[in-house]
Amino acid sequence: xxxxxxxxxxxxxxxxxxxxxxxxxxxxxxxxxxxxxxxxxxxxxxxxxxxxxxxxxxxxxxxxxxxxxxxxxxxxxxxxxxxxxxxxxxxxxxxxxxxxxxxxxxxxxxxxxxxxxxxxxxxxxxxxxxxxxxxxxxxxxxxxxxxxxxxxxxxxxxxxxxxxxxxxxxxxxxxxxxxxxxxxxxxxxxxxxxxxxxxxxxxxxxxxxxxxxxxxxxxxxxxxxxxxxxxxxxxxxxxxxxxxxxxxxxxxxxxxxxxxxxxxxxxxxxxxxxxxxxxxxxxxxxxxxxxxxxxxxxxxxxxxxxxxxxxxxxxxxxxxxxxxxxxxxxxxxxxxxxxxxxxxxxxxxxxxxxxxxxxxxxxxxxxxxxxxxxxxxxxxxxxxxxxxxxxxxxxxxxxxxxxxxxxxxxxxxxxxxxxxxxxxxxxxxxxxxxxxxxxxxxxxxxxxxxxxxxxxxxxxxxxxxxxxxxxxxxxxxxxxxxxxxxxxxx
Amino acid sequence: xxxxxxxxxxxxxxxxxxxxxxxxxxxxxxxxxxxxxxxxxxxxxxxxxxxxxxxxxxxxxxxxxxxxxxxxxxxxxxxxxxxxxxxxxxxxxxxxxxxxxxxxxxxxxxxxxxxxxxxxxxxxxxxxxxxxxxxxxxxxxxxxxxxxxxxxxxxxxxxxxxxxxxxxxxxxxxxxxxxxxxxxxxxxxxxxxxxxxxxxxxxxxxxxxxxxxxxxxxxxxxxxxxxxxxxxxxxxxxxxxxxxxxxxxxxxxxxxxxxxxxxxxxxxxxxxxxxxxxxxxxxxxxxxxxxxxxxxxxxxxxxxxxxxxxxxxxxxxxxxxxxxxxxxxxxxxxxxxxxxxxxxxxxxxxxxxxxxxxxxxxxxxxxxxxxxxxxxxxxxxxxxxxxxxxxxxxxxxxxxxxx
Numbered sequence: 078x079x080x081x082x083x084x085x086x087x088x089x090x091x092x093x094x095x096x097x098x099x100x101x102x103x104x105x106x107x108x109x110x111x112x113x114x115x116x117x118x119x120x121x122x123x124x125x126x127x128x129x130x131x132x133x134x135x136x137x138x139x140x141x142x143x144x145x146x147x148x149x150x151x152x153x154x155x156x157x158x159x160x161x162x163x164x165x166x167x168x169x170x171x172x173x174x175x176x177x178x179x180x181x182x183x184x185x186x187x188x189x190x191x192x193x194x195x196x197x198x199x200x201x202x203x204x205x206x207x208x209x210x211x212x213x214x215x216x217x218x219x220x221x222x223x224x225x226x227x228x229x230x231x232x233x234x235x236x237x238x239x240x241x242x243x244x245x246x247x248x249x250x251x252x253x254x255x256x257x258x259x260x261x262x263x264x265x266x267x268x269x270x271x272x273x274x275x276x277x278x279x280x281x282x283x284x285x286x287x288x289x290x291x292x293x294x295x296x297x298x299x300x301x302x303x304x305x306x307x308x309x310x311x312x313x314x315x316x317x318x319x320x321x322x323x324x325x326x327x328x329x330x331x332x333x334x335x336x337x338x339x340x341x342x343x344x345x346x347x348x349x350x351x352x353x354x355x356x357x358x359x360x361x362x363x364x365x366x367x368x369x370x371x372x373x374x375x376x377x378x379x380x381x382x383x384x385x386x387x388x389x390x391x392x393x394x395x396x397x398x399x400x401x402x403x404x405x406x407x408x409x410x411x412x413x414x415x416x417x418x419x420x421x422x423x424x425x426x427x428x429x430x431x432x433x434x435x436x437x438x439x440x441x442x443x444x445x446x447x448x449x450x451x452x453x454x455x456x457x458x459x460x461x462x463x464x465x466x467x468x469x470x471x472x473x474x475x476x477x478x479x480x481x482x483x484x485x486x487x488x489x490x491x492x493x494x495x496x497x498x499x500x501x502x503x504x505x506x507x508x509x510x511x512x513x514x515x516x517x518x519x520x521x522x523x524x525x526x527x528x529x530x531x532x533x534x535x536x537x538x539x540x541x542x543x544x545x546x547x548x549x550x551x552x553x554x555x556x557x558x559x560x561x562x563x564x565x566x567x
Numbered sequence: 568x569x570x571x572x573x574x575x576x577x578x579x580x581x582x583x584x585x586x587x588x589x590x591x592x593x594x595x596x597x598x599x600x601x602x603x604x605x606x607x608x609x610x611x612x613x614x615x616x617x618x619x620x621x622x623x624x625x626x627x628x629x630x631x632x633x634x635x636x637x638x639x640x641x642x643x644x645x646x647x648x649x650x651x652x653x654x655x656x657x658x659x660x661x662x663x664x665x666x667x668x669x670x671x672x673x674x675x676x677x678x679x680x681x682x683x684x685x686x687x688x689x690x691x692x693x694x695x696x697x698x699x700x701x702x703x704x705x706x707x708x709x710x711x712x713x714x715x716x717x718x719x720x721x722x723x724x725x726x727x728x729x730x731x732x733x734x735x736x737x738x739x740x741x742x743x744x745x746x747x748x749x750x751x752x753x754x755x756x757x758x759x760x761x762x763x764x765x766x767x768x769x770x771x772x773x774x775x776x777x778x779x780x781x782x783x784x785x786x787x788x789x790x791x792x793x794x795x796x797x798x799x800x801x802x803x804x805x806x807x808x809x810x811x812x813x814x815x816x817x818x819x820x821x822x823x824x825x826x827x828x829x830x831x832x833x834x835x836x837x838x839x840x841x842x843x844x845x846x847x848x849x850x851x852x853x854x855x856x857x858x859x860x861x862x863x864x865x866x867x868x869x870x871x872x873x874x875x876x877x878x879x880x881x882x883x884x885x886x887x888x889x890x891x892x893x894x895x896x897x898x899x900x901x902x903x904x905x906x907x908x909x910x911x912x913x914x915x916x917x918x919x920x921x922x923x924x925x926x927x928x929x930x931x932x933x934x935x936x937x938x939x940x941x942x943x944x945x946x947x948x949x950x951x952x953x954x955x956x957x958x959x960x961x962x963x964x965x966x967x968x969x970x
Contacts, residue, residue, distance in 0.1 A: 084654065127704050134706025137681045144704070172651035175662050176681040439686055440616055440735040501737065 078112040080132060080140075084173040086490065089319075093312025094487050095458075096282070097479045100315075105450035105488040107173075108138055111165040118162075125164045137176040142168060165365075169447040169491040260308070263301040314340040316358060317415075317422070319453040321489035328497040330429050333372070335362060335451060335489065337415075337422040356417040359393075362424065364451040366407045368400040369431035370494055374409065376427040382420050391415060391422075402431070430496050438498060448492040456484045602759055605716035607866040609634045609644045612693060614725030614734045616650040621803040622794050624652045625666040626724045626766055626810040628674035633817045634720065637865025645696055645711055647683035649725075649735050659801060666806040666814065668798045682709050690740045697721075697748040699757060715756035720764065720863040724810070727767030729788060730775075746776035753779060760851075762863045766809045768792050771845040781851045783832060785809035786842035793841050808840045822865060829855035 087103035094100060112128060114121045126144040133140040143166035266285035287300060317337040325331030337360065366372050374397050379386050393412045400407035415422055459482045541553050611634070613627035631646055653664050653675045664674045683692060695701055696711050713719055726733045730742040752758055763774050763782040768791040770784030785792040785807070794804035795811040806814075816834050820826055832855065835844035848855060861867040 130704040131706050134682075134708040137684065139684050139687050141704075142686070172654050172685070174651055174654035175675055175677065176679050176684075179678055179680055438737075440737040 078110075078128075080108070080110045080136070082108055082136070082138065082171075082173045082177050087488070089315065089487055091312070094315035094318075095313040095485060097481075097483070100483065100485050100487075103488065105167060105169065106491055107167060107169040107171040107449075108140060108143075109165075109167045110140060110143060111163060114162045114164065116162075121162060121164065129166070136180050138171055138173075139168065167365075167449045169449050260305060261303045263299065263303075311341065315453075315485055315487050316340070316455050316458060317360065317419075317453075319451075319487050319489050321451055321492060323492050323494065324425065325427075328430060328495065330427065331494070332376075332425050332427045333364075333366075333448070333492065334423055334425045335364075335453070337419075337453070339420055357414045358417050358419065359455065359457050360413040360415060360422075361454045361456060362409070362411040362413065362451060363454075364409045365449055366400065366409070366428070367446070367448065368402055368404065368406055369433055369446065369496060370407075370428045370448060371400065371431050372407050372409070372426055372428040374399065374426070376425075377411075378425045379413075380421075380423040380425070381415065382422075403437075430494065433496065435499060435501070435504070438501075442496075442498045442501075445493040445495045448494060450488040450491050452486060452488060454484045454486040458485045459483065602715040602756075604718060604759055604862070605868075606713070607639050607643065607718050607720070607863065608711060608713045608758075609639050609720045609722070609864075610647075610696060610711060611644065612647045612688070612721075612723045612725075614647075614649055614688060614723065614732060614740075616735045618652070618655060618657050619803055620650070620725075621652050621664075621801065622666075622806050623724045623726075624648060624650070625664055625674060625806050627722065628664050628679075629666045629806065629810055629814045630722050630764075631679070632672070632674050632676065633814065634864055637817070637820070637822050637861055637867075639866045641678070641680045642708070643866075644680075645682050645709070646680065647688045647693065647696075648681050648685075649688040650685060657802075665798065665801065666811070668796060668800075668805065670800075680708075686735075688735060690734050690738050690744070693734070693740065694744065694748050698751045699755065711757070713757050715759055717758050718760045718762070718863050719758045720762050722764045722766075723773070724766040724807070727765070727769060727773060729769050730772045732765070732767055732773055742773045742776050745773060746778070749777045749780060760862070764813075766792060766807050771847075774847070779851075781828075781846070781848050783844060783846035785840065785844055787845045790842040809835070809842075809844060812836075812840065817860075817864065820860070822861070822867060825859050825861075827856050828858045828860055828862075831860055 081104040083104040083106050086106055089103075094103070110129070110132070112125070114124055116124055129144040130141045132138075262285075264287060267288045268286040270284040270286065287298070316339075318340050319335065319337050321333065321335045323331055324334050377388060377395075379388050379391050381391060391413055393414050394410075395412070396408075396410040398405075398408040409426075411424070413422070413424075463480050537553075537557055541550065541557075609630075611627050611630050613623045615623040627646070627648065631644065634644060635641070652658060653662050660670075662675055663670075666672065666674055683696075696709070699711060701710055711719075723732060731739045732745075733739050749761065752761070761780040763777065763780055765771075765773050765782070765784040767773070767785070769786055769788050770792060771787045773784065774780070774782040786809075793808050795806045795808045796804065798805045812835055813831070816826075816831055832844070832846050837843045859867070
């Protein structure tokens with residue numbers, strides 16, 4: 078089971094998408110939950126419901142909204158292990174705040190009073206562009222801080238483009254590493270790990286490890302990195318940069334477009350694999366669309382290098398589960414095979430906007446409705462880093478995590494779809510107007526039928542005649558005047 | 568003979584069910600009075616959405632902070648916030664909510680736990696929390712697990728009007744719905760005492776149908792409640808007047824003070840509030856000067872030291888057991904702060920003088936024991952049972968006489 082809370086969007090262009098950190102840790106905004114169940118098929122729904130409710134109580138978030146059939150789905154290929162027991166749900170517009178962090182901290186033995194968790198200053202945490210917390214904790218015996226020098230950075234440092242002719246290659250891995258010309262570290266690392274080999278890149282990343290327990294109150298652990306010369310580098314990116322947007326206008330119909338653009342990586346990849354012209358890049362697209370965005374799967378079109386092409390040329394497999402109104406979302410899983418030299422590719426699909434009942438609208442319906450992120454994965458490539466380690470007994474969990482073979486994944490943006498919203502004050506207005514009309518009608522009808530004006534006047538006169546004092550007489554005159562019927566004075 | 572029998576026997580026949588009815592009513596009400604105050608709960612509800620209603624969120628969080636500071640743990644607080652202000656993108660100070668221009672207090676803190684968030688704050692969920700009718704899957708942290716010994720503080724804030732409170736700009740809670748829920752809670756013994764605090768426009772109309780509870784509202788019918796001041800840095804009003812003055816009262820207190828509810832209620836100045844804070848205590852039996860604020864706003868309990876571990880006895884027996892123990896202790900712990908005594912303290916109060924007279928007094932005179940039993944509130948039901956049993960021979964004799 079994996080649950081993640083994310084605020085912000087991972088910027089694949091600047092922060093890369095190929096290393097394990099961005100591939101398996103960059104998550105879509107909001108809450109994402111996926112779970113693999115070990116129970117018989119007919120119990121899965123009930124278990125999912127219990128799971129979402131329990132998690133919502135535990136992590137102070139509205140995860141229980143995932144239990145309604147409008148937001149969960151069962152992917153087939155995109156999630157390893159591929160079986161029928163996987164449930165996936167996401168809430169794109171869920172706010173992530175301190176109350177979601179509190180339960181995580183309560184799971185730690187010292188909460189946020191000691192250890193690395195001390196660094197979690199709430200205001201600065203939530204001020205950043207992107208932060209994410211994910212549920213898969215391994216209790217470690219010791220704490221270490223790792224500083225990862227990305228492959229691109231290492232390449233840049235080794236072969237600098239600037240006028241620094243001196244090669245700093247040896248400086249990074251030798252003993253006096255901190256005196257290399259590009260940057261300076263305030264603390265020397267305890268261990269240095271080198272990546273073994275990478276099939277997709279010329280340079281290898283370097284990992285510095287700092288063990289926290291060697292430091293104490295008297296010599297606090299304060300790591301700082303100072304750049305001596307400005308260094309700019311490009312993080313390794315996913316083979317194709319994926320983005321998604323809406324097309325069309327109006328409140329009736331529109332279209333979703335997923336566009337894939339080649340990045341610098343593809344050029345490098347092509348040059349490496351240009352043995353024959355028949356190399357293919359496999360792209361998996363997994364998209365869940367809520368039921369009120371009614372997608373027409375027959376209108377799926379593929380554009381390769383800005384030319385419309387036949388769908389069967391490029392789509393190897395497609396698995397579609399159409400949405401049922403108010404019951405389940407529409408799920409689309411597509412396996413595309415694109416030529417390696419592709420420049421751009423796009424998938425477009427048209428939809429109609431559905432009609433909601435008045436009680437199905439959220440309180441702020443004018444904001445719009447969300448279509449969750451689509452998942453684009455490249456199963457041919459594995460984002461993993463294998464580091465040379467001396468003692469395999471003391472394997473740190475982070476390095477083991479880095480070595481896991483998981484396909485390169487990226488999430489697209491969340492789309493905001495404005496649906497037609499009614500005038501929410503109309504039911505109240507209708508009820509008020511109708512009741513007024515009824516009251517006027519029946520009131521006047523009863524008045525006409527029952528009220529005898531002459532008798533009323535005689536009654537009032539008799540009452541006035543009975544009154545002896547001056548004050549009651551005045552009062553009765555006043556009340557009669559107010560009531561509208563005149564009183565005759567003698 | 569038949570004409571003689573019928574009216575009188577009918578009369579006697581009617582008398583018996585009436586007695587039974589009366590005794591059953593009395594029996595039903597007596598366990599509630601006899602329950603000890605064991606725990607405190609707080610249900611804090613903010614019903615407004617959107618950034619310009621920042622002050623309602625700040626109101627609720629101020630109360631949350633106060634209540635936590637004075638001792639109620641997170642497990643016994645149900646916090647319902649209809650929108651997210653702290654991590655809202657419009658908030659210049661992320662993860663911080665202030666209720667004052669000087670930004671002295673960050674109400675959001677580090678440890679906040681929100682039970683119902685965003686779209687989950689609906690009238691249906693609110694009433695479910697109060698009455699305790701949830702679906703089976705709802706987790707415990709979202710339920711109000713109070714029992715007959717609980718004091719509950721219910722605080723609601725938002726936009727309201729004559730006999731209603733607006734939830735999230737799309738639905739409303741009416742005063743008769745609230746009264747219905749409170750009545751259900753009363754019948755299910757979900758609380759011992761309930762304090763409703765409402766900070767909206769025309770707040771007093773919201774609880775005018777809820778019987779038997781202590782309630783205070785920030786304004787009366789026809790009056791509006793106003794916000795206190797505008798924070799030009801955050802950009803919106805940050806707190807309402809009623810809650811501001813409530814907080815000013817509580818910030819002076821800590822967990823050991825024994826301010827009473829009457830001092831809280833009299834601290835509201837109508838000219839400063841620009842409305843009349845109206846409270847009702849018509850069906851509340853105790854005098855407000857005797858009730859400490861920590862009865863509702865905090866969680867201060869009297870702990871009774873026992874020398875030996877006690878077995879699991881029935882409630883009445885355990886009360887007597889503790890009394891025997893406290894007899895030994897009362898010699899040593901004579902100085903006790905008067906106001907901290909809650910209901911169980913009242914019992915000890917009553918019992919102590921008798922026991923100090925000497926335990927021999929209890930067994931000597933049966934009439935005096937009968938009188939003492941009569942004075943004790945918790946034995947009313949047993950007395951009624953005796954009375955009923957005594958009535959039966961009277962009934963038999965009278966019917967025999969008639970015949």
